[in-house]
Amino acid sequence: MHNPRIDIPYTRHLDPEGRLLGELPAWADDFNLLTRLYRQMVLTRLFDQKAVALQRTGRIGTYAPTLGQEAIGVAIGSLMREEDVLVPYYRDTAVQLMRGVRMEEILLYWGGDERGSAYADPAVAQDFPLCVPIATQALHACGVATAFKIRGQHRVAVTTCGDGATSKGDFLEALNVAGAWQLPMVFVVNNNQWAISVPRSIQCGAATLAQKAIGAGFPGEQVDGNDMLAVYDRVRAALDRARHGKGPVLLECISYRLGDHTTADDATRYRSADEVKKAWQEEPIKRLQAYLAANAVWDEGREQALIAECQKEVQAAVERFESAGTQPVESVIDHVYASWPAPLAEQREMLLERAARREVNRHE
Numbered sequence: 452m453h454n455p456r457i458d459i460p461y462t463r464h465l466d467p468e469g470r471l472l473g474e475l476p477a478w479a480d481d482f483n484l485l486t487r488l489y490r491q492m493v494l495t496r497l498f499d500q501k502a503v504a505l506q507r508t509g510r511i512g513t514y515a516p517t518l519g520q521e522a523i524g525v526a527i528g529s530l531m532r533e534e535d536v537l538v539p540y541y542r543d544t545a546v547q548l549m550r551g552v553r554m555e556e557i558l559l560y561w562g563g564d565e566r567g568s569a570y571a572d573p574a575v576a577q578d579f580p581l582c583v584p585i586a587t588q589a590l591h592a593c594g595v596a597t598a599f600k601i602r603g604q605h606r607v608a609v610t611t612c613g614d615g616a617t618s619k620g621d622f623l624e625a626l627n628v629a630g631a632w633q634l635p636m637v638f639v640v641n642n643n644q645w646a647i648s649v650p651r652s653i654q655c656g657a658a659t660l661a662q663k664a665i666g667a668g669f670p671g672e673q674v675d676g677n678d679m680l681a682v683y684d685r686v687r688a689a690l691d692r693a694r695h696g697k698g699p700v701l702l703e704c705i706s707y708r709l710g711d712h713t714t715a716d717d718a719t720r721y722r723s724a725d726e727v728k729k730a731w732q733e734e735p736i737k738r739l740q741a742y743l744a745a746n747a748v749w750d751e752g753r754e755q756a757l758i759a760e761c762q763k764e765v766q767a768a769v770e771r772f773e774s775a776g777t778q779p780v781e782s783v784i785d786h787v788y789a790s791w792p793a794p795l796a797e798q799r800e801m802l803l804e805r806a807a808r809r810e811v812n813r814h815e
C-alpha cells in the first residue's frame with residue numbers, strides 16, 4: 452500500500468431551496484416517512500426554543516441549543532435500532548428525543564438533576580448520558596462496540612461529536628482502535644463550523660475532517676448536514692455496513708451552529724451577522740419543508756396545526772418538569788464514587804450539615 456487512494460465522497464440531494472439535485476435513492480419515495488422526519492425536526496426546534504427560554508428565566512442551568520442540527524439528529528435517531536447504543540455529546544437533543552428520552556428528562560439534566568440521565572423508557576436504558584468532556588465519549592463507544600463484537604451481536608454503537616472534538620487525542624485514539632479491530636461503529640461528526648469561538652478554518656489543517664478515518668483504515672465521507680435526504684441516506688448505509696460486520700464509518704455532517712455555543716455564550720462577539728444570515732439560508736427545516744410542499748404533501752394549514760400540536764406537547768413536558776420537585780443536595784455527588792475516599796466522605800458530611808442549617812434558617 453505505497454499509494455493509498457484518498458477518496459472523500461460528498462452527498463447532497465436537495466439544494467438550499469429544497470430542489471432535487473439528480474436522482475434519489477429508492478427509500479426517499481416514501482413521503483409518509485419524509486413527513487414524519489419533518490414533523491420531528493419541527494418538534495425538536497420548538498422544544499429547543501423552550502429550553503433556551505427556560506434558561507433565560509432561571510428555571511434550568513446552561514443549555515446547548517441544537518438549532519440548525521436537527522436533520523443530523525433526527526436522521527440518526529430514526530435509523531438506529533432499539534438494541535443499538537447511542538453514545539452522545541451535549542448537543543444531541545434531537546437524537547435523544549427520537550431514542551425515547553423524555554423532554555422533561557432533558558430539562559432535568561440541564562437543570563442539574565441526576566434524574567435527567569436515568570431514562571424511564573426501557574427502550575433507551577442502554578444509551579449513555581450526554582458527555583460534556585470533549586471527545587471522551589468516542590472511546591466509551593469503542594468499548595461498547597468491542598462488547599458487541601465479542602458477543603457476536605449485530606448491534607451498532609453510534610457516537611457523535613463536534614468539529615472541535617476531532618482534534619482531541621481521545622477522538623483519534625478511538626478512530627485507531629475502531630479501525631484496528633474493525634468495530635461495529637458509526638462516528639458522526641457534527642461539523643457546525645465552530646468550536647465555541649474557534650472556526651473550523653483554524654481547527655485543523657486537513658481539507659476534510661472525514662479523511663481522518665482513512666488514516667485509521669476505514670471510510671470517511673462528507674454529507675450535507677442541512678439536507679435530511681442526504682444525512683438519512685448516508686447514516687442508513689453506515690449503520691447497515693457496521694451491523695453486517697464490515698467495520699466502522701465516519702460521517703462528517705456539514706452544518707452550521709445557528710445559535711450561541713450555549714446559553715452562557717454570546718456568539719456576536721466573534722462572528723459576523725452576515726455569516727449567520729447566510730447560514731440561515733441553508734438551514735434544514737425550511738429545505739425539507741420546501742421539498743414536501745413542492746410535492747404537494749405539505750402546506751400552511753398542516754404547518755400551523757403541527758406547530759400547535761408540538762407546542763402543546765412541549766408545554767405538557769415543561770409542566771411535568773416543573774412538578775418533579777428538587778432532589779436532596781447530596782444527589783449531585785452520590786454517583787461519583789461507589790465507596791467514598793475518606794476526605795470526600797468528610798466533605799459530604801459538611802455539605803449535608805450546611806444544607807440542614809440552610810433548611811433551618813429558611814424556616815425561622
Ligand SMILES: Cc1ncc(C[n+]2csc(CCOP(=O)(O)OP(=O)(O)O)c2C)c(N)n1
Pocket residue numbers: 542583584585612613614615616617641643645646647708712
Ligand atoms: C476536555 C474538555 N476540554 C474543553 C472543554 C470546553 N469546551 C466545551 S465545548 C467546547 C468546544 C467544542 O466544539 P465542537 O467539538 O466543535 O462541538 P460543538 O459545541 O460546536 O457542537 C470546548 C472546548 C470541555 N468541555 N472538555
Ligand SMILES: [Mg+2]
Pocket residue numbers: 613614615641642643644645646647708
Ligand atoms: Mg462545532
